[in-house]
Amino acid sequence: MKKDKKEHALNFETPFQYAPAxxxxxxxxxxxxxxxxxxxxxxxxxKGIYLPSINxxxxxxxxxxxxxxxxxxxxxxxxxxxxxxxxxxxxxGKERAKYIYRIARILQERAREFAILETMNGGKPIRExxxxxxxxxxxxxxxxxxxxxxxxxxxxxxxAQALGVAGQIIPWNFPLLMAAWKIAPALATGNTVVxxxxxxxxxxALLLAELIQEADLPPGVVNIITGAGETGAAIVRHPLVNKxxxxxxTEVGKLIQRSLAGTDKRxxxxxxxxxxxxxxxxxxLDQAVEGIINAIFFNQGHVCCAGSRLFVQExxxxxxxxxxxxxxxxxxxxDPLDKNTDIGAINSKxxxxxxxxxxxxxxAEGGDMYQADCSIPKKGFWFKPTLFxxxxxxxxxxxxxxxxxxxxxxxxxxxxxVIEKANNTPYGLSGGVWTDKGSKIFKVSKQLKxxxxxxxxxxxxxxTSPFGGYKESGLGRExxxxxxxxxxxxx
Amino acid sequence: MDKHTxxxxxxxxxxxxxxxxxxxxxxxxxKRSIKKESKVWALKMALSMCDLTTLEGKxxxxxxxxxxxxAIRPHEDLDIPSVAAVCVYPSLVRLTKxxxxxxKIQVASVATxxxxxxxxxxxxxxxxxxxxxxxxxxxxMVISRGHFLAGEYAYVHDEIAAVKEAxxxxxxxxxxxxxxxxxxxxVRKASELAIRAGADFIKTxxxxxxxxxxxxxxxxxxxxxxxxxxxxxxxxxxxxAGGISTAKNALQYLVMxxxxxxxxxxxxxxxxxxxxxxxxxLLMQLIKEKTGRYQSIDYFSKD
Numbered sequence: 001m002k003k004d005k006k007e008h009a010l011n012f013e014t015p016f017q018y019a020p021a022x023x024x025x026x027x028x029x030x031x032x033x034x035x036x037x038x039x040x041x042x043x044x045x046x047k048g049i050y051l052p053s054i055n056x057x058x059x060x061x062x063x064x065x066x067x068x069x070x071x072x073x074x075x076x077x078x079x080x081x082x083x084x085x086x087x088x089x090x091x092x093g094k095e096r097a098k099y100i101y102r103i104a105r106i107l108q109e110r111a112r113e114f115a116i117l118e119t120m121n122g123g124k125p126i127r128e129x130x131x132x133x134x135x136x137x138x139x140x141x142x143x144x145x146x147x148x149x150x151x152x153x154x155x156x157x158x159x160a161q162a163l164g165v166a167g168q169i170i171p172w173n174f175p176l177l178m179a180a181w182k183i184a185p186a187l188a189t190g191n192t193v194v195x196x197x198x199x200x201x202x203x204x205a206l207l208l209a210e211l212i213q214e215a216d217l218p219p220g221v222v223n224i225i226t227g228a229g230e231t232g233a234a235i236v237r238h239p240l241v242n243k244x245x246x247x248x249x250t251e252v253g254k255l256i257q258r259s260l261a262g263t264d265k266r267x268x269x270x271x272x273x274x275x276x277x278x279x280x281x282x283x284x285l286d287q288a289v290e291g292i293i294n295a296i297f298f299n300q301g302h303v304c305c306a307g308s309r310l311f312v313q314e315x316x317x318x319x320x321x322x323x324x325x326x327x328x329x330x331x332x333x334x335d336p337l338d339k340n341t342d343i344g345a346i347n348s349k350x351x352x353x354x355x356x357x358x359x360x361x362x363x364a365e366g367g368d369m370y371q372a373d374c375s376i377p378k379k380g381f382w383f384k385p386t387l388f389x390x391x392x393x394x395x396x397x398x399x400x401x402x403x404x405x406x407x408x409x410x411x412x413x414x415x416x417x418v419i420e421k422a423n424n425t426p427y428g429l430s431g432g433v434w435t436d437k438g439s440k441i442f443k444v445s446k447q448l449k450x451x452x453x454x455x456x457x458x459x460x461x462x463x464t465s466p467f468g469g470y471k472e473s474g475l476g477r478e479x480x481x482x483x484x485x486x487x488x489x490x491x
Numbered sequence: 492m493d494k495h496t497x498x499x500x501x502x503x504x505x506x507x508x509x510x511x512x513x514x515x516x517x518x519x520x521x522k523r524s525i526k527k528e529s530k531v532w533a534l535k536m537a538l539s540m541c542d543l544t545t546l547e548g549k550x551x552x553x554x555x556x557x558x559x560x561x562a563i564r565p566h567e568d569l570d571i572p573s574v575a576a577v578c579v580y581p582s583l584v585r586l587t588k589x590x591x592x593x594x595k596i597q598v599a600s601v602a603t604x605x606x607x608x609x610x611x612x613x614x615x616x617x618x619x620x621x622x623x624x625x626x627x628x629x630x631x632m633v634i635s636r637g638h639f640l641a642g643e644y645a646y647v648h649d650e651i652a653a654v655k656e657a658x659x660x661x662x663x664x665x666x667x668x669x670x671x672x673x674x675x676x677x678v679r680k681a682s683e684l685a686i687r688a689g690a691d692f693i694k695t696x697x698x699x700x701x702x703x704x705x706x707x708x709x710x711x712x713x714x715x716x717x718x719x720x721x722x723x724x725x726x727x728x729x730x731x732a733g734g735i736s737t738a739k740n741a742l743q744y745l746v747m748x749x750x751x752x753x754x755x756x757x758x759x760x761x762x763x764x765x766x767x768x769x770x771x772x773l774l775m776q777l778i779k780e781k782t783g784r785y786q787s788i789d790y791f792s793k794d
Binding site: 007008010011012013014015016017018019020021127131282283284285286287288290291319322326330339340436456457 | 506507508509511512513515516522523524525526527528529530532533536714717720721723724745746749750752753754755757
């Protein structure tokens with residue numbers, strides 16, 4: 001969509017340029033290489049293979065990280081199984097709670113260090129890692145520490161028994177936060193853990209391993225091993241693993257489900273999404289525009305619950321589009337460590353290529369593209385905030401999860417129409433409804449087939465709230481009371 | 492007493508405002524980190540936007556002289572601009588005008604039974620005429636909050652329009668006294684009403700009621716100004732007043748203007764601060780940026 005010349009245009013080319021305000025990297029003391037955290041110690045991988053982990057904003061190598069093969073996975077799972085049998089499974093809840101509280105507290109104390117490293121390794125703006133990722137990760141540990149000695153109340157009249165060893169595989173979009181989502185409920189319910197962070201963003205999980213040593217957790221209770229898909233597959237296959245918790249793509253989720261068929265392993269899958277964000281004409285429009293921005297550009301759109309399909313009621317569509325374009329001209333894209341940066345780097349070259357490919361397809365299929373007018377750094381992986389209009393339900397960019405800062409926009413006239421359009425997707429993770437009318441919120445959100453629906457806000461997370469999807473967005477819930485259930489046998 | 496009936500102002504449909512969303516946006520804007528050259532630029536800009544104000548019963552010719560001197564030359568050492576205006580009661584306009592002769596500094600006068608507005612229209616208009624005759628370049632009027640809260644929008648609208656007419660060439664700033672309006676929806680509504688009735692500027696507060704200017708209220712007013720600009724191409728000015736005493740806070744307002752309305756509004760002709768103690772904190776920060784050290788407040792003239 002081109003800017004209409006006749007419009008009265010606000011001028012965002014401003015003499016008020018914010019000088020760079022970069023966060024210092026001094027608090028982060030990286031090692032040259034990181035081994036595998038197994039049985040409370042860092043152990044070299046059996047084949048001795050290490051791969052570089054880079055900063056996506058500069059393409060510089062931050063550290064070398066071990067690749068675990070099948071024998072390393074075996075070692076880690078055995079360590080976890082022994083720790084479960086020997087110590088952790090026998091420990092009373094209130095004792096487990098003490099350890100989890102300790103992790104939470106140390107994480108809070110070292111929050112700045114974790115935030116900076118998260119931004120260096122993942123490319124997300126420091127504003128987000130500092131204000132969202134790290135505080136939320138600590139909050140998850142605090143929350144589940146509270147449940148550890150209260151499982152009888154979580155499941156009244158039943159006895160909750162731990163499952164044993166939980167194999168946990170997490171994605172690269174919220175590296176530490178996803179580790180917390182996985183580890184905290186597992187430990188609270190008495191399970192031990194083998195966790196594999198994503199191959200592009202392992203560093204905060206490895207720093208968490210050091211923190212776990214500092215917290216004096218019994219050896220083997222939490223094992224953190226690094227590697228790519230093969231390592232993950234070896235965890236899923238391992239016979240001593242009792243539960244798999246996976247967050248990642250729907251494609252890999254399906255593979256995992258297939259390989260678990262016929263076993264008695266429990267599993268939860270947190271997969272992709274293509275959420276509908278619905279703006280009604282009676283919404284508080286300026287705040288709704290802010291909500292659109294938060295829904296799609298938060299973490300460069302690398303969010304499974306991103307509001308990537310925007311539906312605007314026709315009567316306010318022009319107004320919303322104009323406000324949205326103006327708001328986009330004030331987004332600051334660049335150095336993720338700069339405190340004024342709104343949009344950081346794309347997580348990896350591979351992901352950037354995927355986004356570029358889908359956007360090319362969007363244009364080829366006849367969509368109108370609008371990009372924020374901003375400069376991007378020469379080095380590193382970047383993608384400008386992007387809007388598509390003139391698209392419909394059959395467009396590739398409307399159907400497929402892009403996992404980048406690309407928003408497709410469609411209009412609607414009635415609530416029934418938008419509900420049908422919103423549900424017309426194989427995904428069903430999240431959604432947003434914007435209206436000043438309370439009754440409309442309930443009417444619409446009840447009919448949306450999505451695990452999480454936000455009303456007049458978006459991308460809000462809290463450890464007490466369950467999170468999970470319908471359909472191809474996954475199975476099971478994480479967070480809240482619901483997040484305990486996948487980690488226990490009820491007898 | 493004015494004769495008025497409860498006339499509905501049928502045209503007053505406004506977009507709604509979500510308070511939670513406004514506060515989130517404000518908190519995000521206030522996290523901008525303004526350093527080095529951008530800070531110096533913004534401090535100077537803020538200073539040039541100040542309406543140095545004295546609105547006390549005890550205001551004296553001496554106090555006015557002092558304030559005008561400060562307005563013309565805020566600090567002896569710095570390469571800095573004069574402030575935008577000096578704001579006084581009507582009885583002191585002539586004197587203020589004489590002190591500011593030959594400068595570009597505007598004389599602003601409050602009028603319309605400031606600060607409560609509890610008077611009749613004839614008196615309000617007479618006071619406005621008087622202030623303009625005395626030489627005021629700008630009139631800061633208050634709206635009749637009682638009528639506004641009673642839903643008598645037509646009454647409020649017509650009153651503002653009448654005062655605007657009485658202003659002649661003088662610019663009209665309309666004070667909404669947002670501290671008495673109770674919700675952001677009401678702030679939005681009053682802003683629209685004032686703009687439609689002919690306000691050149693909309694202003695948050697008299698400074699006599701708490702809370703005075705706040706960032707959320709200002710954001711809602713700026714968004715109203717933005718919508719009016721989108722619809723008509725007309726640029727309405729904004730003046731938060733009262734309660735802004737630190738340079739840090741002033742810079743947060745400028746960031747908000749910068750990212751809501753863009754650079755056209757970063758000018759004393761469209762944005763003002765109504766404040767008395769703010770100027771000295773801006774000066775203090777400017778000295779600090781220049782020398783690297785903070786000076787004692789005793790080195791800065793108090794008005």
